[in-house]
Each structure stands twice: as C-alpha cells, then as structure tokens.
Amino acid sequence: AQSVTQPDIHITVSEGASLELRCNYSYGATPYLFWYVQSPGQGLQLLLKYFSGDTLVQGIKGFEAEFKRSQSSFNLRKPSVHWSDAAEYFCAVGATGRRALTFGSGTRLQVQP
Amino acid sequence: ETGVTQSPTHLIKTRGQQVTLRCSSQSGHNTVSWYQQALGQGPQFIFQYYREEENGRGNFPPRFSGLQFPNYSSELNVNALELDDSALYLCASSLGSWTEAYEQYFGPGTRLTVT
Secondary structure: OOEEEOOOOEEEEEOOOOEEEOOEEEOOOOOEEEEEEEOOOOOEEEEEEEOOOOOEEEOHHHOEEEEEHHHOEEEEEEOOOOHHHOEEEEEEEEEOOOOEEEEOOOEEEEEEO | OOOOEEEOOEEEEOOOOOEEEEEEOOOOOOEEEEEEEOOOOOOEEEEEEEOOEEEEEOOOOOOEEEEEOOOOOEEEEEOOOOHHHOEEEEEEEEOOOOOHHHOOEEOOOEEEEEO
C-alpha cells in the first residue's frame, strides 16, 4: 500500500525567505504526486502535479516541486515566501486502481513579518 | 467554469442520527470522490463514484454510503453517527479518464459535529 510522510509538522519562515517542504512517499510503481494547500477552515487547492516527464514541475503561486525517484521524494519549494502563503500544505500520492489520493498528515507553514 | 460546491457548510447532529451531505461537481467532471478530514489530519479516502457507480472504497464501514446522480452531483450518507465521525467532509471532482482521474479538485467541505 502507498503512504506519504511529511516529516515537518510545523515550519516557520520569515517573509521573503526561501521555503522547502519535505515529502517522502512509499509506492511500488511510478507515482502520481500532488501538492495541495489548505487555508484554515477551507477546502484543498491544487498547487501542482507530477505524472511523468520533467522531474521539476511548476505550479501556481510561484511554487515548484522536484520529483527524485532515488530518494522517493517530492519536495515543494518557493524562492520567496509571502505572508499570504501561511497555510497547511499536503502532499499526496495517487493510488492505482481506485484512483484515490493518499495524503500525508500535512505541514503547517507560519510566516513571520 | 463552476467549481465544486458542497452543502451544507456546517452541520450539528446527535450520536445515532443519520446525515446527508451534498456535492456538485465542477463543470465537465464525471467522477466524484469523498474524503474525511479529522482535525489535524490529512484527508482520508472514503469512496469514489464514476458515472453513477461506486469505483473504489477506502477503509470505512458500510454505514458510510453514497450516490451519484446523472448530472454527476453526489451525496454522502452516514448512518448511526458516532462521535468520531466529527470531521470536515470534502468532496472532489475529476475527469474519469486514467491520469485525469487523479487530478482532483476539492470543494470547501462540510464541517460535521456529532454530539
């Protein structure tokens, strides 16, 4: 069965600083990988996705993620964080067959002025 | 393009009661998935419907059931509510083709509180 680990429960960065959120997955085949963002009390917004091809994928709001098969990782990055980026971030992997998403437990991002 | 909508926004029920949550898919999408998100956790897959048929189910008991209608809207029904059913219930829609089915767009959720 597939699983997703987000090692960092809570991260605090200063506005304008760079950001990297870690995601490790466990899956036997080529994974479909996603990053979602959730503001308090809201649903999930898709930031970016990886199906195949170029291992560096660009998303919305200036985010990017890099798929590294050798490390089973799909880390999310942003060169300069804005106060509006404060939210919960979820990494997810697609499960073959039922086409469901398996989510990590999330990383809460706090942005200091 | 209309996004995914869910109703109601909030709901308070008593243990043992039954509840129905509703979801309207994003325009053009024929697949609906439901997830349960407990406080402080990531969403957990409940089940998925594709063209009115259940297309996969997560580790949830049979008292969680669903429907999908010809217009691809969907309902989640939960019978015999338990306190642990208190959570944010998220609906997501996608296209039914292979890779596109994984690209799921979520609604704002229904917050269910069971007392």
